Each structure stands twice: as structure tokens, then as C-alpha cells.
Amino acid sequence: MGRLIKAEFRKTLTLNTWWILLIPLVVVSFWMSFAWGNITNDFASYIGSGIARELAASIGLSPDNLPVGLLAISHGVNITQLIPAVFGVFALAGEYNSKTITTTFLTAPNRVSALTAKMISYIAWGALYGLLSFGVAALATVITVDSPGQPSGGQWLGALGGTILAYILVTLFGIGLGAVLNKVVLAVLLVIGYFLIIENVLVLVLWKWASVLGGILPNGTANGIVGGIAAEAFGFNSLNIPGDTGHFDQLGLQLAAGAPGVISWWASALIFAGWTAVFFVGGWLSNQKRDIT
Known part of the structure; x- marks a missing residue:
């Protein structure tokens, strides 16, 4: 097994895909966190002073001491989850496309x-x-967010662990999707189109009637791992958001965390792990007898 794992790393490192994808990951993660750090630095102005005071009181802080840095981090790492998903697509589908899968299986x-x-x-x-994405998002957050809004030590560690977990699962999700479809271009277009457009439109359009969609669909649950950590720090996940908060105010608060409909970070992790298992196991099974000639 050790030799097979070493061969996989060598195979990946001989291609340019792994480092080319690092460029948009670093750039987008940094600038998204940088932009949100500037926006949320004045959180009370962003969501309204009344709501900010209510949220701060519910967690025993003043509005000026809310850990708004978590919001910047969650947006930075969530948007770039697409990168490892696309990278994962190439794991099996890319090998079928380049005809190297024959050597892989025969050796x-x-x-x-x-x-x-x-x-x-x-x-x-x-x-x-995940480590790289968190690193640049954290750097942007430190640069833009004032000291009172920086996360605590435990929150930093939680966001780091959540990011790594989410990126591992998203990578495996991409492998499974690519393995099931067995077509690189189709799988990449589907991942990008679904994660960026299709699901987001569904969640926003159907929010009034089915706000739970964001907490159970693949993109929402992937975002809900780190976004859920941010939401819980502010008290606006689906479990503990103030009861008198308006329906669409709830959407705005959860969008601020980058995870509309989020239940909790651990529930998001479990649900997305289920989605990952469905596609990964499906791809695994479909490749047990797939023709490689």
C-alpha cells in the first residue's frame, strides 16, 4: 500500500494541475476574506445596530467585541472549496481521460x-x-479586522480544523462525482455550476417555504462546516437564532456567516459526509468492473 500511495503522489506531482489550482485558491481566499474583513469590521452598521445589540447580549458580549473575524474567514475558505472539488475530479476521471488508468489498475x-x-x-x-486556504484567509483577517473583532484562540483552532475537514470531504466528493460521471469536463462544469449557481438560486428562491434546504444540500452543508462555527459564535444558526428575528433577517444573518440554513457545524459535517459517501462509494463501485481498454 505504501508504494501505491507513493506512486499516486508522484503521478500527481508530475502534472501541473495541483499547483495551477493553488493560484486561484490563494488569490480568491485572500481577497474574499480581505473584503469581508473590511465589511464586517463595522458589524453593527452592516446588520443594523438593534440586531447587533441583541446578538451581542445573547452571548454576553458588547457589539464592538463580536468575533467578526470568523465571518471573514468563513467566506474566504468557503468560496475556494470549489478548488479541491475540481482537483478531486481529476483523480479518476482524469486518468480515464488520459488513459493512464490502465497502468494504475494493472500495476x-x-x-x-x-x-x-x-x-x-x-x-x-x-x-x-485546506491549510493553505485557511492560512491566507487568516492573514487577510488579521490585516483588516480590528483587535476586538478577532476570534479567540479556540475559535481560530476550530476554524482551522473545520476548514481542513471540509476540504478533505470536498476533495473526496469531487473524486466520487468524477468517478461516477467518468468525464472530466462534464464533472467540472457540474461542480462549478451547481455549487456557485444552481443550489444558491434554489436556496434563495425557496427560502420562504423551505429554509431547511441550505442545511441539507451539498453546497450548503459543505459551507456549513466553517460557516456553522461562525454562526454558532454569533448565535444565529438555525438552532439558536433569536425567535423574534424576521424570516428574511434570518437569511441575512446566515448569509453573513456564508452558510444560509446552517443547523450547526457538526450537523453540516455529518450531512455532507453522507453526500460524499454516496458519490464516493458510487464511484468506487462503478470502477470495480469498468472497462479500461
Whole structure:
């Protein structure tokens, strides 16, 4: 197994995909957090002084001491989750496209071993992408957010752990989707179109009647891991948002955390892990007997 894992890393490092995707990851994560850091630095003006006071009172802080840095971090790392998802698509679908899958399967004892080695190596890649994304998002947050709005030590660690977990799961999700579809271009377009447009439109349009959609669909639950940590720090996830908050004010508050409909970070992680398992296991099974000639 060790040799198979080493072969997977060598195979990936011989391509340009891994470092080319790092460029938009670093740039977008930094500038998204930078922009949101400037916006949320004056959080009371952003959401309204009355709501800000109510939220601050519910968690025992003054409005000036709310950890708005978490909002900047969550937006930075959430938007760039697309990068490891696209990277994951190339894991199997890319090999079928380039015809290297034949060598991969024929040089391994069996397909289970080959796919297990690929999964382990891409878990490491997902963790690396998550660490880099969090690092640049954190840097932008430190630059833009005033000291009273910086997260506490535990919140920094929670956001870091949540980011790494989310990026690992999103990478595996991309592998599974690419393996099921077996077409790189189709899978990449579907990932980008669904995560950026389709689901967001559905959640916003149907919010009045089905606000739960953001807390159970793939994009919402992927965003809800880090976004849920931010939402819980402010007391506006679906479990503890003030009861007299207007329906669409709830949407605005959860959008501020980058995760509309979020239930809690751990629920989002479990639900998205379920989505990941569906596609990953589906891709795994479909590749056990797929023709490689």
C-alpha cells in the first residue's frame, strides 16, 4: 500500500494541475476574506445596530467585541472549496481521460488497493489545500479586522480544523462525482455550476417555504462546516437564532456567516459526509468492473 500511495503522489506531482489550482485558491481566499474583513469590521452598521445589540447580549458580549473575524474567514475558505472539488475530479476521471488508468489498475494487486491508495493520497491533498486556504484567509483577517473583532484562540483552532475537514470531504466528493460521471469536463462544469449557481438560486428562491434546504444540500452543508462555527459564535444558526428575528433577517444573518440554513457545524459535517459517501462509494463501485481498454 505504501508504494501505491507513493506512486499516486508522484503521478500527481508530475502534472501541473495541483499547483495551477493553488493560484486561484490563494488569490480568491485572500481577497474574499480581505473584503469581508473590511465589511464586517463595522458589524453593527452592516446588520443594523438593534440586531447587533441583541446578538451581542445573547452571548454576553458588547457589539464592538463580536468575533467578526470568523465571518471573514468563513467566506474566504468557503468560496475556494470549489478548488479541491475540481482537483478531486481529476483523480479518476482524469486518468480515464488520459488513459493512464490502465497502468494504475494493472500495476496494483487489485482495484480496491489502487482506489484506496488514491483516496489516502487525496485526503492528504485536501488537507494541504485546506491549510493553505485557511492560512491566507487568516492573514487577510488579521490585516483588516480590528483587535476586538478577532476570534479567540479556540475559535481560530476550530476554524482551522473545520476548514481542513471540509476540504478533505470536498476533495473526496469531487473524486466520487468524477468517478461516477467518468468525464472530466462534464464533472467540472457540474461542480462549478451547481455549487456557485444552481443550489444558491434554489436556496434563495425557496427560502420562504423551505429554509431547511441550505442545511441539507451539498453546497450548503459543505459551507456549513466553517460557516456553522461562525454562526454558532454569533448565535444565529438555525438552532439558536433569536425567535423574534424576521424570516428574511434570518437569511441575512446566515448569509453573513456564508452558510444560509446552517443547523450547526457538526450537523453540516455529518450531512455532507453522507453526500460524499454516496458519490464516493458510487464511484468506487462503478470502477470495480469498468472497462479500461
